[in-house]
Amino acid sequence: MSFYNFENTNPDEEDIHYMKLALAEAQKALAEDEIPIGAIVVCKNRIVGRGYNLTERFNDVTAHAEMQAFTSAAQTIGGKYLTGCTLYVTIEPCVMCAGASYWTQVSRIVYGAREEKRGFISKNANLLHPKTDLKGGVLADECALLMKNFFAKKR
Amino acid sequence: MSFYNFENTNPDEEDIHYMKLALAEAQKALAEDEIPIGAIVVCKNRIVGRGYNLTERFNDVTAHAEMQAFTSAAQTIGGKYLTGCTLYVTIEPCVMCAGASYWTQVSRIVYGAREEKRGFISKNANLLHPKTDLKGGVLADECALLMKNFFAKKR
Numbered sequence: 001m002s003f004y005n006f007e008n009t010n011p012d013e014e015d016i017h018y019m020k021l022a023l024a025e026a027q028k029a030l031a032e033d034e035i036p037i038g039a040i041v042v043c044k045n046r047i048v049g050r051g052y053n054l055t056e057r058f059n060d061v062t063a064h065a066e067m068q069a070f071t072s073a074a075q076t077i078g079g080k081y082l083t084g085c086t087l088y089v090t091i092e093p094c095v096m097c098a099g100a101s102y103w104t105q106v107s108r109i110v111y112g113a114r115e116e117k118r119g120f121i122s123k124n125a126n127l128l129h130p131k132t133d134l135k136g137g138v139l140a141d142e143c144a145l146l147m148k149n150f151f152a153k154k155r
Numbered sequence: 156m157s158f159y160n161f162e163n164t165n166p167d168e169e170d171i172h173y174m175k176l177a178l179a180e181a182q183k184a185l186a187e188d189e190i191p192i193g194a195i196v197v198c199k200n201r202i203v204g205r206g207y208n209l210t211e212r213f214n215d216v217t218a219h220a221e222m223q224a225f226t227s228a229a230q231t232i233g234g235k236y237l238t239g240c241t242l243y244v245t246i247e248p249c250v251m252c253a254g255a256s257y258w259t260q261v262s263r264i265v266y267g268a269r270e271e272k273r274g275f276i277s278k279n280a281n282l283l284h285p286k287t288d289l290k291g292g293v294l295a296d297e298c299a300l301l302m303k304n305f306f307a308k309k310r
Contacts, residue, residue, distance in 0.1 A: 060226050061235050061258035062217075071215050080216050095282050096258065099251030099275075103216035120254075125280035127250050 012138075015088070015110050018042055019138045022088040022112070025052040025065060026146055032057060036146040039065035039089040041073035041082060041106070048085065049073025065089060066097035070104050082106040083131070090143040092119035092136060098127040108133045112143025167293075170243070170265050173197055174294045177243040177267070180207040180220060181301055187212060191301040194220035194244040196228035196237060196261070203240065204228025220244060221252035225259050237261040238286070245298040247274035247291060253282040263288045267298025 018040060025038025029052040041049035051068025055061055066089050074080055086108040087101065093111065098120035101109060109132060120127050128134060173195060180193025184207040196204035206223025210216055221244050229235050241263040242256060248266065253275035256264060264287060275282050283289060 055235065059233070059235055060229050062222055062226060062255050067217055071217060074215050078214070080210065080214055094254055094258075096251050096254030099249055099254050100217050102250060123278075123280040123282065125278040125282075127278065127280075 015135070015138045018086070018088045019090070019110065019112055019143070021047065022090050023139065023142060023146070025050055026090045026143070029053045029065070030146060030150060036150050037065045037089065037091045039069040039087060041069045041085050041087050043073070043077065043082070043085040048076040062096065064094065064097050066093055067100055070100055070106075074104070080104070086110060088138075090139075091115050091147065092121060094118050095120045095123060095127065101132060102127065102129045105129050106132055108135070110135045110138055112136075112138055113140040113147070170290070170293045173241070173243045174245070174265065174267055174298070176202065177245050178294065178297060178301070180205055181245045181298070184208045184220070185301060185305060191305050192220045192244065192246045194224040194242060196224045196240050196242050198228070198232065198237070198240040203231040217251065219249065219252050221248055222255055225255055225261075229259070235259070241265060243293075245294075246270050246302065247276060249273050250275045250278060250282065256287060257282065257284045260284050261287055263290070265290045265293055267291075267293055268295040268302070 022038045022040050025040060026036040029038060030036040034053045034056050038052045040047050049069040049072040051065045051072060053065045054063045073082055082104040085106050087106050088110050090112040092115040116122060177193045177195050181191040184193060185191040189208045189211050193207045195202050204224040204227040206220040208220045209218045228237055237259040240261050242261050243265050245267040247270040271277060
């Protein structure tokens with residue numbers, strides 16, 4: 001667990017800082033030849049959960065970065081609900097992960113790049129918990145580039 | 156793993172048979188004082204995955220019956236995709252589980268009772284994979300009664 005004091009910085013800087021850490025998680029996925037998506041959960045300037053996509057290694061389509069970050073955050077906090085926490089994830093969450101976030105009641109989701117096709121936003125339904133704020137586009141280019149390069153190599 | 160031959164029976168009987176097994180999973184949840192929802196995954200008359208709600212024990216809101224049944228089915232089959240499989244679940248899946256089913260490409264979802272408030276159907280969005288057929292209302296009364304009794308005791 002790390003502690004950062006952002007009292008004297010602005011919210012955007014804070015989000016960029018944490019998105020870089022989510023990107024570091026995505027790099028771990030890339031190093032294992034997994035689709036490079038990473039996530040962290042932050043609560044009161046503490047990183048309480050981390051995760052990166054491991055669907056291939058676990059042979060499990062549910063092993064998304066966000067799912068693992070939620071699960072690890074709940075273990076760290078010792079409670080199921082992530083009220084007061086922020087999920088940082090490099091790519092817009094899918095329906096499954098948006099649905100999981102509903103159950104966690106996470107206070108905020110910050111994502112990097114849009115995922116027009118598989119992301120939950122295009123479903124045009126209120127899938128997030130009413131208490132969850134959503135912000136997108138933080139380091140979007142870096143987050144998207146990781147994905148683009150990964151899939152370019154696969155083709 | 157069990158094997159049943161339904162060639163000489165009708166599809167409804169087959170669904171009722173398997174829903175009873177999903178109900179048996181729900182009973183396991185009830186025995187652990189968990190919200191009583193159970194699920195199984197069936198592939199070519201073989202049960203390849205099972206699960207019941209364990210959100211309290213695991214302190215994890217993602218530990219729904221369906222999620223565990225999907226994960227265990229993938230391990231049994233040795234592949235991530237559940238094409239040709241049917242998910243039987245006692246209660247209409249939530250958004251998270253519907254989203255997970257999308258990634259599995261499960262061929263069929265059969266649920267027992269509707270879940271008007273937290274089920275995915277009320278979201279009025281195409282959350283399932285286009286290849287996934289949906290059937291509801293199999294042993295709906297039994298499935299709903301388990302839930303009703305559980306929550307009545309909690310109040």
